[in-house]
Each structure stands twice: as structure tokens, then as C-alpha cells.
Amino acid sequence: MRKLLAAGAAIALLLLPTPAYASENVVIKLQDVNRTGAAGTAAITMDDAGNLTVVITATGLAPNLPHPQHLHGSHDAAETHCPAAGDKDGDGFISVEEGVPEYGDVFLSLTTTGDTTFTSALAINRMPKADAHGNLNYRRTIPAADLPPDTAAHLRDLHIVQHGVDANHNGQYDLAGLGESSFARSLGVPNIPEEETDPATCGLPAAAAAANVPTGGVATGDGSGRLNPSTVYLVGGATIVIALLIALTRRRPAK
Amino acid sequence: MKARVGGLLALLALAGCAGAPPAPHAPDLVAPKIQDHQALPELTAGPIMRSSRPTRVAIPKLHIASGLMDLGKAADGTMQVPPNADVVGWYTGAPTPGALGPAILAGHEDFNGQDGAFADLKDLVPGDQITVNRQDGSLAIFAVTKVEQRAKTAFPTAEVYGPINHAGLRLITCGGEFDSTSGHYKDNVIVFADLVKAG
Numbered sequence: 001m002r003k004l005l006a007a008g009a010a011i012a013l014l015l016l017p018t019p020a021y022a023s024e025n026v027v028i029k030l031q032d033v034n035r036t037g038a039a040g041t042a043a044i045t046m047d048d049a050g051n052l053t054v055v056i057t058a059t060g061l062a063p064n065l066p067h068p069q070h071l072h073g074s075h076d077a078a079e080t081h082c083p084a085a086g087d088k089d090g091d092g093f094i095s096v097e098e099g100v101p102e103y104g105d106v107f108l109s110l111t112t113t114g115d116t117t118f119t120s121a122l123a124i125n126r127m128p129k130a131d132a133h134g135n136l137n138y139r140r141t142i143p144a145a146d147l148p149p150d151t152a153a154h155l156r157d158l159h160i161v162q163h164g165v166d167a168n169h170n171g172q173y174d175l176a177g178l179g180e181s182s183f184a185r186s187l188g189v190p191n192i193p194e195e196e197t198d199p200a201t202c203g204l205p206a207a208a209a210a211a212n213v214p215t216g217g218v219a220t221g222d223g224s225g226r227l228n229p230s231t232v233y234l235v236g237g238a239t240i241v242i243a244l245l246i247a248l249t250r251r252r253p254a255k
Numbered sequence: 256m257k258a259r260v261g262g263l264l265a266l267l268a269l270a271g272c273a274g275a276p277p278a279p280h281a282p283d284l285v286a287p288k289i290q291d292h293q294a295l296p297e298l299t300a301g302p303i304m305r306s307s308r309p310t311r312v313a314i315p316k317l318h319i320a321s322g323l324m325d326l327g328k329a330a331d332g333t334m335q336v337p338p339n340a341d342v343v344g345w346y347t348g349a350p351t352p353g354a355l356g357p358a359i360l361a362g363h364e365d366f367n368g369q370d371g372a373f374a375d376l377k378d379l380v381p382g383d384q385i386t387v388n389r390q391d392g393s394l395a396i397f398a399v400t401k402v403e404q405r406a407k408t409a410f411p412t413a414e415v416y417g418p419i420n421h422a423g424l425r426l427i428t429c430g431g432e433f434d435s436t437s438g439h440y441k442d443n444v445i446v447f448a449d450l451v452k453a454g
Contacts, residue, residue, distance in 0.1 A: 024306075024350045027418050029298055048327075048347070153306050156355045206298035207418035208356025212348030214334035214416075217407025217443045221364030221371060221429030 025211040026156050030058055030203035031082060034094055034165055038134070038201045042160050044071075045211045046152055050144030054110055054160075057137055061130040061200055062166035065173060068127045068197065069138070070118075071108040073158035082159060082202035095183065095198055107148060107158055116142050122184055124196065136162075160203040165195055300421040304353035304453045307391035309345050312352075312360055316383050317375045319343075326361060334359075340366035343373065349416060352387040353395030353450055357416060357423045360387075364429040364440065373428035377402060377444045385424060385448050397424045397448035404430050404442050415445060422450035 030040035040058030047053070054071070061067055109120035112128050120126065130136040167177040173196040184192035313320040326335045326344035337344045343362040350356035363371025385397040405411055415425050424447075431442030 024354075024356055025418070026355070155306065156303070157305070204298050205355060207420045208350055208354070209418035210346070210349030210357060210359065210416035212328065213412060214328050214346070214348070215332040215412075217405075217410040218334050218361050218427045219336050219429070219439065220361050220373065220427060220443070221433075221440050222366050223433040223435065223438065223440065224365050224368045 024155065025209045026205050027207040027209070028160055028203040029206040030056070030160060030162065030201040032060075033082065033161075033199040033202045036060060036062070036165055036200045038162070040136075040162075040201060040203070042203055044155060044158070044160075046155060047211060050147070050152060051141055052108075052144075052147055052151060053139070053141040055139045056110070056128075056160065056162075057135075058130075058162060058201060059133075059135050061134045061136050061162065062164055063130050063132050063134045064171065065164055065166065066124050066127040066129045067136060067162045067164040067200065068122060068124060069110040069160060069162040070106045070121060071110060071158045072105065072161050073107045073154060082161075082204055095181075095194060107151075107154075108142065110138065110140065110160070112138070112140065116140075116146055122187070122189060122192065122197070156205045156208065159205070160201075161199050162201045163197050163199050165198045165200050167195055167198075298420065299355060302450050302453050303355050303422050304389075304393060304395060304450070305391070306351045306354045307389040307393060309352045309358070309360075309387045309389055309395075311388040312343050313386045313388075314379070314383070315386075317378065319372055319375075321362070321372050323360070334361060336361055337363060337366075337372075340369040340371045350422075351389065352397075352424055353389060353393070353422055353453060355420075355422055357419055357425055358387075359415070359425050359427065361427045364444075371428065373426060373444075376426055376428045376446055377404065377430055379446050385426070385446075387424070394454040395422070395424075395450055396452040396454060398451045399446055399448045401447045403445045403447070405445065406431070406442050407439070408441075410443060411445070414447075424448040424450070 025043055025045040028042040028044065030038070030042060032038055038058055038060035040056060042054065042056040045053045056069065106118040106121045108116050109118060109123065110116070111120050111123055111126040113126055114120070115123070128136055128138045164173065166173070168174070170176070173193040175191070175193050178194035178198065180190070181192040181194040181197040183197050184190070309323050311320065311322055321341065321343040323345045324337060324342055326337070326346045328348060329335050334346055335344070340363050343360050345352070346359035346361065349359045352358035352360070362373035364374055365371050379399050379402050381399050381401060383399045385399065387395045387397070389395060403411070415427070426446040426448070428444050429440035429442065430444035431440055433440050
């Protein structure tokens with residue numbers, strides 16, 4: 001009897017799913033960088049299959065302009081932060097070069113379509129646009145296969161940076177605002193306005209939740225500690241599952 | 256005398272005291288309102304560890320030390336439960352213990368005639384320690400903050416699974432009256448704990 005039960009339990013253990021990842025949901029609070037007045041929230045959720053869904057809702061961004069956005073951080077567990085103060089050249093704006101030591105390299109480019117690696121970091125044509133009121137809504141699921149290794153383990157070490165400021169308030173990113181982006185130039189792309197690459201918001205994890213919430217209570221007990229063990233066990237619920245284990249032990253007269 | 260074993264032998268997660276209807280609300284995953292545009296303060300509270308799968312749980316006060324198995328969701332959307340009395344399960348749909356967010360462990364009150372691993376969970380009081388060993392070799396040490404007994408029909412889904420700004424742990428088992436008609440306990444006992452030390 002005991003052996004049979006133990007065997008049943010062992011088989012059950014083998015049959016239970018063993019996902020490669022813990023699925024979780026990280027809530028990120030996007031905060032103003034460079035006095036843009038922009039703010040927002042984001043949620044990054046990894047499901048059981050390791051796919052990553054990024055949802056961003058931001059307000060107060062430069063209207064009608066695309067905003068390059070990235071998940072920043074590092075694979076090697078280095079501490080990264082949002083830049084609180086880093087305007088070393090005193091132009092009043094924290095540039096990418098001033099920010100990167102704080103918020104780390106681009107981990108993923110949060111484009112609207114196509115490639116999401118760091119090579120798309122400046123792909124302005126595939127970055128989401130703020131509407132006429134400066135609101136930006138973004139949602140994309142990046143398949144597990146397209147994610148850098150160990151993304152799951154680093155989910156809460158990453159943060160979101162949105163770029164793009166309109167320093168001279170003329171409705172466009174132009175060289176007249178803050179000049180040329182030396183960052184873009186350093187990557188071999190000249191004549192990109194610094195307005196386009198300066199950070200506007202930076203988001204750090206503020207909370208996390210279960211990504212896959214079960215319904216109702218948990219069936220952790222069958223009352224068998226309270227029943228006469230010689231009675232029939234009727235284990236099992238109306239709602240749950242495939243399985244019922246009814247162990248019937250009946251006495252027989254000795255022969 | 257000879258014992259004969261009959262009836263059905265089933266395999267998967269067994270419904271012990273299942274059957275609670277779905278809780279009325281899912282957690283609200285909206286972050287707190289932005290108030291401070293000047294500083295960029297720490298947004299989280301207390302110690303937080305990297306993600307690493309849990310391997311063992313111990314509750315010294317209750318003399319519990321158990322290996323852990325993975326728990327997913329059953330077909331009806333409820334959480335799976337361990338298939339035997341003395342194993343505790345870690346719910347993989349939520350963060351790992353020690354990481355930011357609520358980690359969930361479930362164990363039986365009783366099962367197949369035996370007391371379950373979490374039979375005495377209701378005896379915990381705030382301050383009691385719970386330790387979780389993790390695959391990366393680290394130890395997450397939690398302290399109980401509260402112990403609640405709630406009807407399964409009013410399971411506090413948002414409070415258990417919803418977003419929190421620190422590393423938390425919830426231990427879940429059954430409690431309250433046993434309804435022998437349905438085969439289920441009417442309540443869940445839920446222990447809430449916070450990470451106090453990463454070792």
C-alpha cells in the first residue's frame with residue numbers, strides 16, 4: 001500500500017512541469033531625467049517559456065517625436081542605476097556618455113518591429129512615437145530565442161531608458177538644440193542631434209509580482225488526518241484535474 | 256489476513272481541499288503614482304537577492320526541513336499541490352524566494368492519512384524565521400510578518416500574488432473546518448514573511 005502510494009507520488013513528481021524560468025512580472029517606475037517632466041510606468045513580464053513582454057506607458061515626452069528606448073543593464077551583475085546627477089560638461093543635460101556609466105549598456109533595444117539587439121539602439125525609424133500630447137504607449141513580446149542569455153536571472157537588474165528631448169522646443173530633433181550627438185558619432189553615425197539621444201526618462205524596478213496568478217485558494221490538504229483511516233478515502237475535488245487517488249483497503253477474513 | 260488494494264490509482268496533483276471558486280479580483284499591476292521629479296530614490300525596500308531557484312525550505316520553530324518541488328497551475332487555473340504529504344512546493348509562476356516580489360511555497364496540512372509538511376503552520380507568529388536554500392548556494396532568511404486564515408471563497412489573491420516593493424515569501428496550507436462532503440478544507444492558512452537577510 002505504502003509502496004504503491006510512494007510510486008504514485010514519484011510518477012506524479014516526474015509528470016509535473018519544470019519550466020526553465022520563474023515567470024515574474026517586474027513593475028518599473030519611469031522617472032524624469034533632464035527635467036523633461038516625463039514620467040511613466042512599465043512592466044516587464046517573463047512567461048514560463050522565457051518570452052519577455054515589455055509594456056510601457058509614459059507621459060510628458062516631446063510630442064510627435066520618436067523616442068529611442070532600451071533596456072539597459074549588464075550581464076555581469078555590475079550595479080547600475082538611473083543617473084541622478086551626471087551632467088559633467090555642465091550643458092544642463094545628461095548625455096548618453098554621461099549616463100551610460102550609471103545605467104549601463106544597451107541590453108535590448110525596445111523597437112516596435114524587427115531587431116531588438118543593441119545594434120538597433122539608434123534605429124529611430126523603428127522606435128515608438130509620442131502622440132501630440134506627449135503620451136507614449138508601447139507593448140511588445142520578445143521571443144525567448146531573441147533574448148540575451150540569462151535575461152531571466154537579470155530581469156530586476158535591468159532598467160528602461162527612454163531617449164529624446166526637445167531642448168529648444170521647436171518640435172523636432174535638430175542640431176540647433178544641443179548640437180551633434182557625440183555618442184552617435186562615436187558609433188560611426190555622424191550628424192545625429194544630441195536631442196535625439198539624450199535620456200528623457202529612466203526607470204528602475206519598483207515592485208514585482210507573480211506573472212501567472214492562480215485562481216482561488218490552494219488545495220493543500222485532504223482531511224485525511226481527521227478521518228478514520230479504515231474508511232474510504234475519496235480524495236479529490238470537483239474542480240481539479242485529471243486525477244483521483246482512491247485507495248481502498250478492505251479486510252478479508254483469514255483463511 | 257491480507258490487505259487488498261483497489262480502486263483508482265491516480266497520478267497527477269491530487270485535489271485535497273480544492274474546489275474554491277476563483278477569487279473575484281486579479282492583482283492590480285500598476286506601479287505607484289510618480290510624485291518626486293527631483294531625486295531618483297531607491298524604489299524598493301529591504302534586502303533583495305538575485306533570482307535563483309529554491310532548493311530547500313526550513314522552519315526551525317516547527318522542525319520542518321523539506322526539499323522543494325516545482326508547482327505550476329492545474330488545468331482549472333488553481334495552483335498545483337504536492338503529490339505527497341511531506342514535500343513542499345515552490346510555485347514557478349512567481350518570483351524566486353529572496354528576489355523582489357512575492358515567492359510562494361505551498362505544503363499540505365494533511366494528506367493520505369499523514370500530517371503534511373505545513374500541518375503546524377498556524378503556530379507561527381511574527382518574527383519567526385523561515386530559511387530557503389537556493390541553487391546559487393545562497394541562503395534567504397525570512398521573518399514572519401503575519402499569519403492569516405482566510406476562507407478559500409475569499410482568498411486574498413492580490414495580497415498574496417500582487418506586486419510588492421520588497422522580497423517577500425508566502426507559505427500556504429489548508430485550515431479551518433473540513434467539509435467532508437466536498438472533501439476540502441474551507442480555509443487557507445497563509446503566512447506572510449519578508450526577507451531580512453541574504454546569506
